[in-house]
Each structure stands twice: as C-alpha cells, then as structure tokens.
Amino acid sequence: MHHTFIDTNGIRLHVVQDGPADGPLVILLHGFPEFWYGWYRQISELAKAGYWVWAPDQRGYNLSDKPQNLASYSIDTLAADIIGLIDAARRQKAVVVGHDWGAAVAWWTAVVYPERLERLVVLNVPHPVVMKRFASRNLEQMLRSWYIGFFQLPKLPERLLARNNYRLLVKTLLGSSRPGTFTRADLEQYKTAWSQPGALMAMINWYRALWRSPESRQKSIRVKVPTLLIWGAQDHFLMQEMATFSIDLCDNGRLLLLQKATHWVQHEEANRVLEGIKGEVTI
Known part of the structure; x- marks a missing residue:
C-alpha cells in the first residue's frame, strides 16, 4: 500500500492507494469512527484483482485536513471532495463504495454527480433523504439515533469520547459488532x-x-x-426498513441482505462485500 496526500476541494486528504494505476478506479469511503483502515480487508484483494484502489481518510479524520467551521462538513462539500479525488486520478468515472457516513457521502455523490460514477456500492446506511425522514418521524429510529442529538452539544461529546483512553468509542465498536470482529491490534490503530x-x-x-x-x-x-x-440485518443503529425505501429511489438498484451481519458488515462479511465491489455478488 502506498500512502500519499491529495489536494481536493481546497483541502488535503491522506489517501492509501494500492493496485495498478491503469486499472478501474475504486474509491472506498469509511464512516464514523473509522478511517482508511476500516477497508484493510478489501484493499489488497481489490488490488490483486486489478483495481486501482484509493482509500482516503475523509476530511476531519486521522491524517487529513480538519477545517474548523461546520459548513466545511456539509454533505455537498463532502461529495465534492470525492469528485476532486476522481479528478486527481485523471479519470472521468469511478466505482464509489461507502460505509456508514461514507455511504451517505457516496449516495449524495451519486445524486449530484451521476455522470462521474461507474457504479455505487453502499453499506448499512440509507439514502440521505430516507435517513432524514426516519430520523425525524419514526420513533424507533429516533431512539436508535439518540447520539446525533447528543453530538450537537458543544465540547462535551469530545470530552466524553476521549475519557479513559477512548473507552466509550471502544465499547461502542465491541458492543455493536459480532464477537471477535475488532481485535486489540485494530483498536490500537483506531x-x-x-x-x-x-x-x-x-x-x-x-x-x-x-x-x-x-x-x-x-x-x-x-x-x-x-x-x-x-445491509447487515443485525444493525443496532439503523432500521432495516430504510434499506427497501432507499432501493425504491434507485433506477437500477439491488439489495443484498446479510442476516447475521451487524453495522460493521465490511469487517464481518469481508468476502461478500468484496464480491459486491467487484460486481460479482449473487443475491
């Protein structure tokens, strides 16, 4: 894997690259609270299959730039970051893959810039419009999304998450995933x-x-x-019903439901996700 920095949309992103530069471009977008490392089970395998893989730390994460004003994290700005990466690769199109917040960015990139995507693969996050609808009107999803409201508070969330060597974040990862999904070495990376x-x-x-x-x-x-x-059916954070509504908003969409997987589907079902990215998945 090659670590580099790419200028895009007025900022600099740390990007891990692998595979042949003349292969099909695949951009892997992580979510919260991960970084590029969340795709380590897929990066090398995609490279071996001939893909040129770019896995950025999205803005604000790990080694990438961290603008301070909130407008810098709007979904439109985040989507423009991805177009900037495709431009930096000197490509017209890419396969864009996203999980969690990365999936939200991938969805919106496909809505706003459809001519720049070859294919879209999204993991365990609904279309942003579906998410907003459920998070504001559906009581069960509102309860599952309680942390979104908590994160609106100034400074307190950062202090709580950093306490006791990030104990709350570690507990969240371990408590919402299948046993053994995240190793001690993984957690040290995070x-x-x-x-x-x-x-x-x-x-x-x-x-x-x-x-x-x-x-x-x-x-x-x-x-x-x-x-x-x-979609991992055992997701603790997001209701499965949102997956169907999201597919209804796609002209050419398919849903792969993995009954035993949780929110962290690319870790728990790495091979199935790999097949999906390569376009070889069977449903």
Missing part, C-alpha cells in the same frame, strides 16, 4: 487515529453539520447509476 490533533471535534462536526448545513435542493433525489446496497 485510538491512534482518534488521538490526532483536532480529530475528535472534526469527526463529530460531521453530525453537527447534518442539521446546520443541510444538503442542497436537487431537481431529483433519484439515483441513476447502478447501485448495490449491502
């Missing part, structure tokens, strides 16, 4: 990323910008590019 100066505040600012810097109005919220939504 702690190093979380301890980067300004990282915790920037990571939480994604949630703060969710309501204060909403997405731009689009003529259509439909997804026109071929889409695969992979």
